[in-house]
Amino acid sequence: MKETEFGKIGFFNENGVRGAVIRRSDSESINISLMIKRGSDLNPENKGGAVDLFASMLSKGTKSFSAMDIAEKLDYLGADFTYKIDKDSVIFNFWFLKEHFQKIFPLVEEIFLYPQFPEDELEREKLKTLSSLYQIVDSPSALASYIFTKNIYSDHPYGNLATPFSINSITAEDIKKIYENSFTKDLIYLVISGNISDKARKQIISLFKALPHSSETKKIEKAEYRGNKFIFFDKKDSTQSQIRLGFGGISRRTENYEAINLMNFILGGGGFSSRLLLKVRTEAGYTYSISSSFESFNDGGSFVISSFSKNETTAETIKLSEKVLREFKKNGATEKELKDAKAYFIGNLILSMETPSDIAGKLMYAERYGLGEDFLFNSEKRYKRVSLEEVNKFSKELLNKKDRLLVIVGNLNSMKKKIDKLKDYGKLLVIENLFDSEK
Amino acid sequence: MKLEKFTLDNGLEVFLLNRRYSPGVSIQIWVKAGSRNERPGITGISHMLEHMMFKGSKKYGPQEHAQIIQANGGELNAFTSNDRTVYFENLPPSKLLLGLDLESDRFLRLALDEKEFQTERQVVYEERRMRTDNSPYGKATEMLFALTFIAHPYHWPVIGWESDIISWTIEDLKNYYKTFYSPSNTFILISGKFDKEKAKIWVEKKFGKWKRVKIPELRIPKEPEQIGERVTEIKMEVELPFVFAAYRVSPYNSKESVIFEIIEKILSGGESSKIYRKLVYEKQLALSAGGGLYSFLDYGMFFTYGLLNKGKDFNSMKKLLFDEIEGFYQEKITEEEFEKARNQLKADLVKATEKNFSHAMVVGESYFYTGDPEYYKKKKRIYEQLDIKEIKETAEKYLKEIRRNSVIILPKGAK
Numbered sequence: 001m002k003e004t005e006f007g008k009i010g011f012f013n014e015n016g017v018r019g020a021v022i023r024r025s026d027s028e029s030i031n032i033s034l035m036i037k038r039g040s041d042l043n044p045e046n047k048g049g050a051v052d053l054f055a056s057m058l059s060k061g062t063k064s065f066s067a068m069d070i071a072e073k074l075d076y077l078g079a080d081f082t083y084k085i086d087k088d089s090v091i092f093n094f095w096f097l098k099e100h101f102q103k104i105f106p107l108v109e110e111i112f113l114y115p116q117f118p119e120d121e122l123e124r125e126k127l128k129t130l131s132s133l134y135q136i137v138d139s140p141s142a143l144a145s146y147i148f149t150k151n152i153y154s155d156h157p158y159g160n161l162a163t164p165f166s167i168n169s170i171t172a173e174d175i176k177k178i179y180e181n182s183f184t185k186d187l188i189y190l191v192i193s194g195n196i197s198d199k200a201r202k203q204i205i206s207l208f209k210a211l212p213h214s215s216e217t218k219k220i221e222k223a224e225y226r227g228n229k230f231i232f233f234d235k236k237d238s239t240q241s242q243i244r245l246g247f248g249g250i251s252r253r254t255e256n257y258e259a260i261n262l263m264n265f266i267l268g269g270g271g272f273s274s275r276l277l278l279k280v281r282t283e284a285g286y287t288y289s290i291s292s293s294f295e296s297f298n299d300g301g302s303f304v305i306s307s308f309s310k311n312e313t314t315a316e317t318i319k320l321s322e323k324v325l326r327e328f329k330k331n332g333a334t335e336k337e338l339k340d341a342k343a344y345f346i347g348n349l350i351l352s353m354e355t356p357s358d359i360a361g362k363l364m365y366a367e368r369y370g371l372g373e374d375f376l377f378n379s380e381k382r383y384k385r386v387s388l389e390e391v392n393k394f395s396k397e398l399l400n401k402k403d404r405l406l407v408i409v410g411n412l413n414s415m416k417k418k419i420d421k422l423k424d425y426g427k428l429l430v431i432e433n434l435f436d437s438e439k
Numbered sequence: 440m441k442l443e444k445f446t447l448d449n450g451l452e453v454f455l456l457n458r459r460y461s462p463g464v465s466i467q468i469w470v471k472a473g474s475r476n477e478r479p480g481i482t483g484i485s486h487m488l489e490h491m492m493f494k495g496s497k498k499y500g501p502q503e504h505a506q507i508i509q510a511n512g513g514e515l516n517a518f519t520s521n522d523r524t525v526y527f528e529n530l531p532p533s534k535l536l537l538g539l540d541l542e543s544d545r546f547l548r549l550a551l552d553e554k555e556f557q558t559e560r561q562v563v564y565e566e567r568r569m570r571t572d573n574s575p576y577g578k579a580t581e582m583l584f585a586l587t588f589i590a591h592p593y594h595w596p597v598i599g600w601e602s603d604i605i606s607w608t609i610e611d612l613k614n615y616y617k618t619f620y621s622p623s624n625t626f627i628l629i630s631g632k633f634d635k636e637k638a639k640i641w642v643e644k645k646f647g648k649w650k651r652v653k654i655p656e657l658r659i660p661k662e663p664e665q666i667g668e669r670v671t672e673i674k675m676e677v678e679l680p681f682v683f684a685a686y687r688v689s690p691y692n693s694k695e696s697v698i699f700e701i702i703e704k705i706l707s708g709g710e711s712s713k714i715y716r717k718l719v720y721e722k723q724l725a726l727s728a729g730g731g732l733y734s735f736l737d738y739g740m741f742f743t744y745g746l747l748n749k750g751k752d753f754n755s756m757k758k759l760l761f762d763e764i765e766g767f768y769q770e771k772i773t774e775e776e777f778e779k780a781r782n783q784l785k786a787d788l789v790k791a792t793e794k795n796f797s798h799a800m801v802v803g804e805s806y807f808y809t810g811d812p813e814y815y816k817k818k819k820r821i822y823e824q825l826d827i828k829e830i831k832e833t834a835e836k837y838l839k840e841i842r843r844n845s846v847i848i849l850p851k852g853a854k
Contacts, residue, residue: 005462006460006462007460024460026459026460027793028789028793029789029790029793067710067720068710068711068716068720071709071710071711072711074709074711075708075709075710075711075712075779075783076711076775076778076779076782077782077786078782078783078784078785078786078787079786095790096786097785097786097789124720124723127723127748127749128719128726128748130749131679131726131746131747131748131749132726134678134679134749135678135679135726135746137678138575138677138678138679139574140573140574141569235676236676237573237675237676238573239568239572239573240565240568240569240572240573270509271505271509272493272502272505272506272509273505273506273509273510278502281562282501282502282558283558284558285557285558285559285560285561285562285565286561286565287562287565288562288563288565288566288569289569308565308568308569309565310564310565310568339510340506340509340510343510343511343512344509344510344511344512345512346512347511347512347513347530347531347534348512348513348514349512350462350463350512350531351462351463351512351513351514351529351530351531353462354461354462354463354794354795355793355794
C-alpha cells in the first residue's frame with residue numbers, strides 16, 4: 001500500500017476480483033462501494049428504467065432477509081445502502097460506523113450475492129418509479145434536463161430513459177438478467193475505504209471470488225447528434241423559462257481531456273470566474289444561474305448550457321449565451337484565464353480528496369474511463385502541461401457545431417412575440433404532455 | 440481536535456479548530472442576522488445584502504473576490520437563513536491569509552454601488568422565481584411558514600416578498616449593513632490544517648480595526664397561542680398532489696428540541712420508520728412521506744409531508760399521515776425503536792463531522808444557537824438520558840390538530 005497524505009492507498013486483484021483500498025486510521029466509518037462498469041446500455045431495448053429498478057431491487061429481498069428486514073437492520077445501526085446510476089456505471093455503496101462491520105457484513109453478502117427480486121416488491125418499486133416520472137413534470141429544471149437528454153442521445157442507449165410505457169413493460173426476468181449480466185468479475189470494481197482492517201478487507205473480497213466472467217460483451221455505439229431541434233414544453237403557469245441549449249460532445253476517453261475541463265471552466269463551468277456568468281448574470285442580470293458543461297461518457301457525450309430566465313428575457317438570455325460562445329470560439333481564452341483556471345483545478349485537487357469516500361469516487365471514475373491507477377497522483381502534472389494552443393484548438397473544434405438542440409420549459413403564450421428571434425433553431429415543436437408521444 | 444477561542448478587543452469572537460488529515464482550511468464568518476432582523480417592507484434585505492457582499496468592496500471589484508479565491512484553488516459561497524447569514528471559503532492550507540484579507544475588505548469596507556445593486560436585484564428576483572414562484576414545493580414552503588407564524592418574523596420568506604424585492608433601495612441596504620454587520624454581532628470559525636498562532640496574528644491584523652457598533656435591541660413579536668388548525672389549499676399546474684404541514688414547537692436551545700430529533704427519527708428515519716412503512720411501503724399511498732425539524736432561535740417547526748403516488752386517493756394519504764403524527768403519543772414505542780433513533784442520530788453526527796467544512800458548520804450552529812460551541816457533543820448525553828415517557832408527553836403536547844398548519848397542493852380541476 002502506498003502511504004499518501006490522504007491515507008494508505010492500495011490496489012488489488014485477488015482471484016480476478018479487482019479494486020482498491022483506502023485506509024485511514026482516524027476515520028470513524030467504513031464505505032464499501034461496488035461499481036458495475038456498465039450503465040444505460042444494460043437497459044433492454046425500449047425498457048428504459050430497467051437498470052434503475054434493478055438497482056433499487058437489489059436490497060428488496062434476499063435469500064434470508066425480506067426487504068423490511070434489511071431496512072430494519074440498516075436503520076438500527078444508522079447505516080446506509082445507496083446507489084447511483086449514470087450512463088456508464090451503477091455504483092452501490094454501504095456506509096456504516098466502523099464498529100458495526102460484523103453486523104453489516106451478512107447484509108453485504110446477501111444483497112450482493114443473493115438478491116431474489118420478488119414480484120410484489122417489484123410492483124412497489126414500479127409504482128414509485130412511475131410516480132417519480134410524473135414528478136419530473138412538476139420540476140421545470142428536471143423536466144428540461146429530461147427532454148434534453150432524451151433528444152440529444154435519441155436512439156443511443158444513453159437516451160433510453162424511463163417512461164410510463166417502458167416501466168410497465170419491465171418484468172422480474174428483465175431485472176434478473178441485468179443482475180446476471182452485470183455481477184461478473186469483469187464488470188465489478190470494489191473500493192473499500194475508511195477505517196478497515198486487513199482481515200475485514202479480505203473477508204469482503206472473498207465474497208466475490210466465485211462470480212463468473214462476463215459472457216456478453218458490450219456493443220459500442222458512438223453517440224452522435226444531428227440536425228436542429230427546438231422543443232418547447234408549454235407550462236402555462238410559468239413566469240420563468242428553463243433553458244437547455246447544446247449539441248453533441250465527445251467521449252471521456254479523449255486524449256488531453258484536462259484541456260477540455262480548463263476550456264469549459266473559462267467558458268461556463270467556473271462559476272463566478274466564467275464568461276457566461278459574467279455576461280449573462282453579473283452584467284445583464286438575466287439569470288441567477290448559468291453554466292456550461294461537457295457531459296462526457298465512454299461512447300460520446302454532449303455539451304450543454306443550462307440556465308433560466310423570466311419569460312420576457314428568455315430569448316435575450318439565449319442570444320447573449322450564443323454571442324459569448326461565438327466570441328470564445330473565435331478568439332479563444334487568454335493566458336490569464338488559463339493560468340487562473342489551472343490554479344483552480346490544481347489547488348482544488350487536494351480539497352476534493354478530503355475523505356476516504358471522496359478518494360473512492362475518484363478511483364472508480366478513473367477505472368470507468370480507463371484513466372489508470374496513477375490518475376489520482378498525476379492529475380496536477382496533467383493540468384500543468386496544458387497549453388493555451390491546446391485549449392483554443394479544442395474550443396474551435398468542439399464549440400463549432402451547427403446542429404443545435406434548444407429546449408425551453410416555460411410559458412409559450414408570454415413568449416410568442418419573441419419566438420421568431422429563435423427561428424435559427426429549426427421548426428418549433430411544442431409539447432404539453434411529456435408522455436403523450438410514447439407508444 | 441481541540442477547539443480554541445479568542446476574542447478581539449472589538450468583540451469579534453474567533454474559534455480555531457485544527458483537524459488531522461484535513462487537506463485544506465475553511466473560514467466561516469457567521470453574522471447573527473437573518474430575515475428575523477427585518478421588518479415588513481424590507482423583507483429579503485438580509486439575503487440581498489449577502490448577494491451584494493460579492494459585488495465589490497474598497498480593494499476589490501464586483502465578483503473579484505470570488506475570482507481570486509477560485510484562481511487560488513478555493514471555493515466560496517454564502518447563505519442566508521431566518522436567523523443568520525454565513526459566508527464561507529474552503530481553501531488550500533497556504534491561502535488562509537489571502538482568505539482573511541478578502542473577507543475583511545468586504546466586512547469592513549463594502550462598496551454597495553447603486554448600479555451593481557440594480558442589476559443584482561434582477562438576479563435575486565430570478566432566484567425567487569426559480570425557488571418559489573415556479574416550484575410547487577418552494578411555494579408550499581413559503582405558505583407553510585406564513586401559516587405557522589402569524590406575528591413573528593419567521594412569517595415572511597428569507598428571499599423576501601415580491602413587492603419588497605421590487606422596492607428595496609440602496610439606502611435600505613446601507614442601513615442594514617451598518618446596523619448588523621458589526622464585530623460584536625459576528626463570529627469567525629477557522630478549521631482544518633493551519634497554524635493557530637499565525638491565524639491569531641492574521642485575524643487581529645485583518646479584523647482588529649473593525650469598529651464595533653451597538654446592536655439595537657430587536658423587539659420581536661411572540662406568536663399568539665394557536666387555537667385551531669390553519670389550512671391553505673392551492674390549485675396549480677401539478678401532476679402529483681401533496682400535503683406539507685407543520686406544528687410550532689420549542690426553539691433549538693431546548694430539551695424539547697432534542698426530543699423532537701428523536702421523534703423525527705422514529706417517525707421517518709429510514710425505510711423501517713413508522714411513516715415510511717405505513718404510507719409508502721404497506722399502503723403504497725405515497726411516493727414519499729416523512730417528517731423533520733426546523734430549529735430556530737425563537738421557535739422550531741416540526742414538519743411532515745406526503746407526496747401522493749400516481750392514481751392514489753389524496754384524502755386517504757393525508758388522513759393516514761396525520762393519524763401517524765398526531766396519534767404518535769398513544770402508540771407503542773419499543774426500546775428498540777428508541778435505540779434505533781439514537782443510533783441514527785449518532786451516525787448523522789459522524790457523517791456531519793467527517794468533512795472540515797461541515798464540521799465547522801456543526802460547531803458554528805452549536806455556538807450560534809446555544810452559546811456553547813461543543814453543544815453537539817453534549818447532545819449525545821441528552822439522547823441517552825431521555826425516556827420514552829418524556830417523548831410521548833412532548834408529542835402529545837405539540838402534535839395535535841388544533842396546532843396543525845397545512846398547505847395542500849392539488850392539480851387544477853381537482854375536487
